[in-house]
Amino acid sequence: xxxxxxxxxxxxxxxxxxxxxxxxxxxxxxxxxxxxxxxxxxxxxxxxxxxxxxxxxxxxxxxxxxxxxxxxxxxxxxxxxxxxxxxxxxxxxxxxxxxxxxxxxxxxxxxxxxxxxxxxxxxxxxxxxxxxxxxxxxxxxxxxxxxxxxxxxxxxxxxxxxxxxxxxxxxxxxxxxxxxxxxxxxxxxxxxxxxxxxxxxxxxxxxxxxxxxxxxxxxxxxxxxxxxxxxxxxxxxxxxxxxxxxxxxxxxxxxxxxxxxxxxxxxxxxxxxxxxxxxxxxxxxxxxxxxxxxxxxxxxxxxxxxxxxxxxxxxxxxxxxxxxxxxxxxxxxxxxxxxxxxxxxxxxxxxxxxxxxxxxxxxxxxxxxxxxxxxxxxxxxxxxxxxxxxxxxxxxxxxxxxxxxxxxxxxxxxxxxxxxxxxxxxxxxxxxxxxxxxxxxxxxxxxxxxxxxxxxxxxxxxxxxxxxxxxxxxxxxxxxxxxxxxxxxxxxxxxxxxxxxxxxxxxxxxxxxxxxxxxxxxxxxxxxxxxxxxxxxxxxxxxxxxxxxxxxxxxxxxxxxxxxxxxxxxxxxxxxxxxxxxxxxxxxxxxxxxxxxxxxxxxxxxxxxxxxxxxxxxxxxxxxxxxxxxxxxxxxxxxxxxxxxxxxxxxxxxxxxxxxxxxxxxxxxxxxxxxxxxxxxxxxxxxxxxxxxxxxxxxxxxxxxxxxxxxxxxxxxxxxxxxxxxxxxxxxxxxxxxxxxxxxxxxxxxxxxxxxxxxxxxxxxxxxxxxxxxxxxxxxxxxxxxxxxxxxxxxxxxxxxxxxxxxxxxxxxxxxxxxxxxxxxxxxxxxxxxxxxxxxxxxxxxxxxxxxxxxxxxxxxxxxxxxxxxxxxx
RNA sequence: GGGCGAAUAGCUCAGCGGUAGAGCGCCUCCCUUACAAGGAGGAUGUCGGGGGUUCGAUUCCCUCUUCGCCCACCA
Numbered sequence: 049x050x051x052x053x054x055x056x057x058x059x060x061x062x063x064x065x066x067x068x069x070x071x072x073x074x075x076x077x078x079x080x081x082x083x084x085x086x087x088x089x090x091x092x093x094x095x096x097x098x099x100x101x102x103x104x105x106x107x108x109x110x111x112x113x114x115x116x117x118x119x120x121x122x123x124x125x126x127x128x129x130x131x132x133x134x135x136x137x138x139x140x141x142x143x144x145x146x147x148x149x150x151x152x153x154x155x156x157x158x159x160x161x162x163x164x165x166x167x168x169x170x171x172x173x174x175x176x177x178x179x180x181x182x183x184x185x186x187x188x189x190x191x192x193x194x195x196x197x198x199x200x201x202x203x204x205x206x207x208x209x210x211x212x213x214x215x216x217x218x219x220x221x222x223x224x225x226x227x228x229x230x231x232x233x234x235x236x237x238x239x240x241x242x243x244x245x246x247x248x249x250x251x252x253x254x255x256x257x258x259x260x261x262x263x264x265x266x267x268x269x270x271x272x273x274x275x276x277x278x279x280x281x282x283x284x285x286x287x288x289x290x291x292x293x294x295x296x297x298x299x300x301x302x303x304x305x306x307x308x309x310x311x312x313x314x315x316x317x318x319x320x321x322x323x324x325x326x327x328x329x330x331x332x333x334x335x336x337x338x339x340x341x342x343x344x345x346x347x348x349x350x351x352x353x354x355x356x357x358x359x360x361x362x363x364x365x366x367x368x369x370x371x372x373x374x375x376x377x378x379x380x381x382x383x384x385x386x387x388x389x390x391x392x393x394x395x396x397x398x399x400x401x402x403x404x405x406x407x408x409x410x411x412x413x414x415x416x417x418x419x420x421x422x423x424x425x426x427x428x429x430x431x432x433x434x435x436x437x438x439x440x441x442x443x444x445x446x447x448x449x450x451x452x453x454x455x456x457x458x459x460x461x462x463x464x465x466x467x468x469x470x471x472x473x474x475x476x477x478x479x480x481x482x483x484x485x486x487x488x489x490x491x492x493x494x495x496x497x498x499x500x501x502x503x504x505x506x507x508x509x510x511x512x513x514x515x516x517x518x519x520x521x522x523x524x525x526x527x528x529x530x531x532x533x534x535x536x537x538x539x540x541x542x543x544x545x546x547x548x549x550x551x552x553x554x555x556x557x558x559x560x561x562x563x564x565x566x567x568x569x570x571x572x573x574x575x576x577x578x579x580x581x582x583x584x585x586x587x588x589x590x591x592x593x594x595x596x597x598x599x600x601x602x603x604x605x606x607x608x609x610x611x612x613x614x615x616x617x618x619x620x621x622x623x624x625x626x627x628x629x630x631x632x633x634x635x636x637x638x639x640x641x642x643x644x645x646x647x648x649x650x651x652x653x654x655x656x657x658x659x660x661x662x663x664x665x666x667x668x669x670x671x672x673x674x675x676x677x678x679x680x681x682x683x684x685x686x687x688x689x690x691x692x693x694x695x696x697x698x699x700x701x702x703x704x705x706x707x708x709x710x711x712x713x714x715x716x717x718x719x720x721x722x723x724x725x726x727x728x729x730x731x732x733x734x735x736x737x738x739x740x741x742x743x744x745x746x747x748x749x750x751x752x753x754x755x756x757x758x759x760x761x762x763x764x765x766x767x768x769x770x771x772x773x774x775x776x777x778x779x780x781x782x783x784x785x786x787x788x789x790x791x792x793x794x795x796x797x798x799x800x801x802x803x804x805x806x807x808x809x810x811x812x813x814x815x816x817x818x819x820x821x822x823x824x825x826x827x828x829x830x831x832x833x834x835x836x837x838x839x840x841x842x843x844x845x846x847x848x849x850x851x852x853x854x855x856x857x858x859x860x861x862x863x864x865x866x867x868x869x870x871x872x873x874x875x876x877x878x879x880x881x882x883x884x885x886x887x888x889x890x891x892x893x894x895x896x897x898x899x900x901x902x903x904x905x906x907x908x909x910x911x912x913x914x915x916x917x918x919x920x921x922x
Numbered sequence: 923g924g925g926c927g928a929a930u931a932g933c934u935c936a937g938c939g940g941u942a943g944a945g946c947g948c949c950u951c952c953c954u955u956a957c958a959a960g961g962a963g964g965a966u967g968u969c970g971g972g973g974g975u976u977c978g979a980u981u982c983c984c985u986c987u988u989c990g991c992c993c994a995c996c997a
Contacts, residue, residue, distance in 0.1 A: 056956070312995085314996055316996090317996060321997095323997075329995085442927085446925085453994090540991085541992090543992095571991090613936095617934065621946060625959090632959085632960085634956085635957035637956085685935095689936075700957085793962090794950075794951065794964080797950095798951095800951065800952050800961080800963085802954090803954090875941070882940090885978090891977050
């Protein structure tokens with residue numbers, strides 16, 4: 049019938065691209081755009097240069113974009129500095145797998161060529177994620193983009209290393225570390241995860257040398273027995289009293305080893321006797337230290353597993369076998385010799401390397417370590433005394449707990465991609481720390497030097513991010529202006545890995561905290577609560593959603609789920625909802641703009657405002673307050689929900705509908721001004737969250753120049769004049785009255801579009817008749833009770849009577865009224881009971897009692913009217 | 923073994939001392955010239971179980987159950 053209308057749907061793609069280009073070419077993202085003494089800075093967590101956008105990123109960086117835009121609107125000179133992390137292991141893996149396809153390994157290329165190749169990869173394909181960031185609309189200062197291996201950044205890393213080395217914090221030592229046999233590198237304690245799987249616990253007999261019998265030890269890794277040096281028992285364990293000092297045969301080898309006493313074994317567990325393998329277990333290492341072993345002597349501390357996780361046992365059939373393969377043979381052989389007492393099922397916490405998924409092999413290895421306790425002390429203090437605040441605050445405890453029990457950090461990685469450790473050795477092994485080989489040679493008196501082959505843990509350079517990105521070690525203008533930064537927004541899984549280390553690094557080198565706030569946001573899970581992961585096939589691509597629904601919708605849907613909760617379950621529904629919201633904004637704006645036209649309207653005097661004008665301004669004012677305060681507290685959910693409710697429920701459903709009756713009349717300028725004002729303030733408040741659509745709408749308002757931008761418009765402040773508790777109360781009643789009227793119509797099966805002649809009311813506030821008539825679709829409101837047949841309702845003290853033609857179905861009407869009556873009687877009963885309780889009257893707050901009394905009074909009156917009405921029906 | 927978090931409408935989640943809220947879904951009506959990705963009206967909950975504190979508990983305390991996460995050297 050009707051002509052198909054032109055699309056009333058909002059098309060985000062075109063709008064979003066257009067505005068992003070404009071913002072960039074106008075230089076809005078650079079702090080220089082508007083200098084100020086008040087400054088705000090975020091150095092964003094650098095994503096891995098190999099990374100591509102996932103939901104966690106989308107959320108994390110959207111939050112930062114919001115904070116940056118919000119602060120800009122508040123007049124701060126704002127820098128949000130982007131960059132990427134060289135991500136040692138991840139990046140090396142990418143290039144190695146490329147080489148593998150060419151049938152090469154990195155060793156075929158050699159170190160120098162390989163590193164060159166990685167750089168080449170980085171220049172060509174790295175940092176894709178930053179391009180994806182632009183699609184989300186992030187207002188980051190791309191002119192200051194940093195990379196953790198930029199030349200000056202590299203200098204910063206070396207400076208810190210050398211400083212700590214010279215202060216004796218960094219040392220080289222032989223320890224049992226976590227070895228990742230897949231990547232063939234060490235990894236730190238916090239880069240491995242426990243995974244409990246059912247495994248086997250093998251009980252093995254170690255026969256005594258000097259007589260009958262044997263001692264039983266239990267192990268989950270029988271292959272390590274080849275490097276056992278002792279069997280330990282607890283001194284208090286009566287079963288083994290007097291056995292210390294005796295020797296046992298180490299099965300499958302020709303060696304004998306002593307039984308020793310040590311505090312380490314738990315008498316409750318297994319047999320109470322533990323085999324000690326100092327080279328392949330961190331605990332056993334400690335026992336070995338207590339035994340006074342020389343870890344450089346392979347006779348004293350044998351090694352039986354190499355860096356590729358193969359067994360090293362020359363002269364045995366196990367030599368060269370993979371660790372798991374060797375295990376099978378060893379078990380078989382033990383069994384054949386009658387030395388295997390039993391095997392039992394056992395829950396074992398396997399240590400899995402996060403990066404490769406391989407089972408970590410504890411290995412005795414010489415590595416660089418950083419002693420942490422002296423670095424940790426000031427970092428603990430900074431959180432304890434509140435100079436750094438965590439949000440949610442409970443994460444401060446998580447941080448402190450870890451920091452107070454911090455262990456030394458294994459810094460070295462056996463990789464080629466990364467910051468190579470700036471230690472050089474002369475032929476005799478003397479070590480020199482130096483910024484370059486040249487400097488090292490000079491320090492060594494001209495002797496030839498070779499550099500340590502290892503690189504630093506990637507997190508070492510990440511720890512310097514907040515100041516190294518700003519120019520340190522040079523005291524640049526940026527560094528002076530923007531350090532300390534304001535907030536770190538991060539996921540909780542890198543509190544130890546990164547947050548703690550930045551705090552330590554910043555306090556140590558800058559003598560100042562790196563940021564004031566740490567905001568920890570929720571983990572984004574799949575709809576059914578699973579971890580989002582590419583390898584599990586549960587990951588979803590935010591870009592796909594952005595293309596379908598728009599960046600603004602993508603952003604909003606994440607934020608509206610971001611409270612102080614720990615996790616977000618992300619499905620398609622919320623983003624559809626956000627897309628619908630964009631559409632609603634678009635259409636409401638179209639309506640408003642159609643009526644506002646191109647003319648700017650002066651603010652009308654307060655006396656010219658109608659009840660709905662006062663009401664919506666009051667709501668707007670509250671929205672300004674709530675959104676501002678939610679942002680202060682990082683409560684994204686509160687802010688976005690309030691904006692959603694204000695716009696959709698209050699502005700569209702009520703104000704726009706209420707405004708319609710006046711928009712054609714003589715007083716049209718009043719609602720025009722209110723519409724424009726609401727739209728303007730809404731665009732500003734919503735802009736940080738949905739930057740594109742708000743900019744698009746705002747620019748259509750009269751008086752907004754094409755060279756103006758929301759980012760540099762003012763963040764709205766509450767307007768005292770708009771606060772109107774009276775209007776709030778009155779309008780709430782009117783809303784109830786309108787609902788009751790609409791309900792009456794619907795109950796009686798009247799078409800919603802049909803205009804009815806008269807609605808009779810009693811107790812309606814004077815002056816609101818036109819409003820109620822218009823919203824409930826009546827031509828007029830009359831006071832009193834109609835003499836003709838009618839149906840009735842009560843709403844907050846207002847009686848409504850709807851005349852109906854023909855006979856009333858008395859029974860149906862009585863039933864309807866009775867239901868209303870019943871509901872109110874029930875409520876009244878509860879209230880009366882409470883008000884009859886002297887303890888309540890005595891102890892409850894007076895305003896609560898007063899409110900209850902008023903409510904009871906109203907209910908009593910409504911009950912009376914409904915009873916009367918029912919009687920009349922009979 | 924310690925610690926933290928969660929349990930509220932069919933689903934996803936807010937609220938957190940004064941008689942339960944939203945969105946989606948559901949039922950009824952409506953293409954009323956901003957919007958059907960929409961409008962109007964409606965139904966829906968022993969707020970995980972059990973104790974306690976309180977005039978009053980979904981909200982505070984204790985305890986139990988079930989999930990999730992983190993930390994820890996139990997072979």
